[in-house]
Amino acid sequence: MKFILVAAMLLCTSASWAQAGASAPSSRHTESVEDRIKTLHAELKITPAEEEKWSKVADAMRSNAQTVDALIEKRHEDAMKETAVENLRSWSDIAQAHADGSKALLTAFDALYTDMPDAQKKIADDAFRPAESHAK
Template sequence: MKKTLAALAATLAMSAAFAQSSAPAAASAPGATVATAASAPAATHREARVEDRINELHSALKITPQQEDQWSKFADIMRENAHTMGELYRQRVAQRNTMSALDDMKQYQQITQANAEGTKRLVDAFEPLYASLSPEQKKLADTNFREGGREHGHRRHRAPRAAAPEGASVTKP
């Protein structure tokens, strides 16, 4: 079960990060207003992708009415994590032309920490849901998370660099 939860956490963390990965790069001109204006449609698109993934998982796992309360808690954390990561990436894009190397590293640390905390929250919410699943549902969950939703275009186990907006370096020495 620990192996399954670890795979789940990694997959969901990357799903949430992938859901937030399309934050647009701001235009070359400095100023947060350009990044903020450009990110509004992208934010709506990201929210839709998160909802699509939540609906996809709900259907794939065949969540029953008795499991809805635990499912809702889990889905809400997916949404919260996606929102948090989106905000952090928007800040990164808006500030990228004015950040010092130290600021860049600090912001990278903040993103990494938020991702780790979000993953822990996902695992904590998923554990009681997983325990409530029937053996058939557990097999569906195990398969779905092992495969990482590849059949639906989701990336599996991507490095943070792939989840960052274009032009926002998150690779550190």
């Protein structure tokens, strides 16, 4: 569960990437991001005082998903007519958008995390640890 939440924040669109050649992104992905935002909000126990900073985190997640989804959709539409170079460029554009989105998310989350009390930081730390570390 925690691994899924981490993946949601850092790779909001990774599932779509793998399917980019098979199908275009849909509104279901947007709903999925919204579900992840709600789940992470609850797990991190965001307080009313943290809502303003949390909204920036959620906005970064949404923006990343929308940007990457649009690029994936364009890639899907152009797939049969792209040259090899255009194909690689489209993957590069998606990767760059993901990297830019991850940086924006980091900035937003860092501001939230900095102001969290230690107990809440521990919850966040646990949520962001890889699933493998939970079994040890």
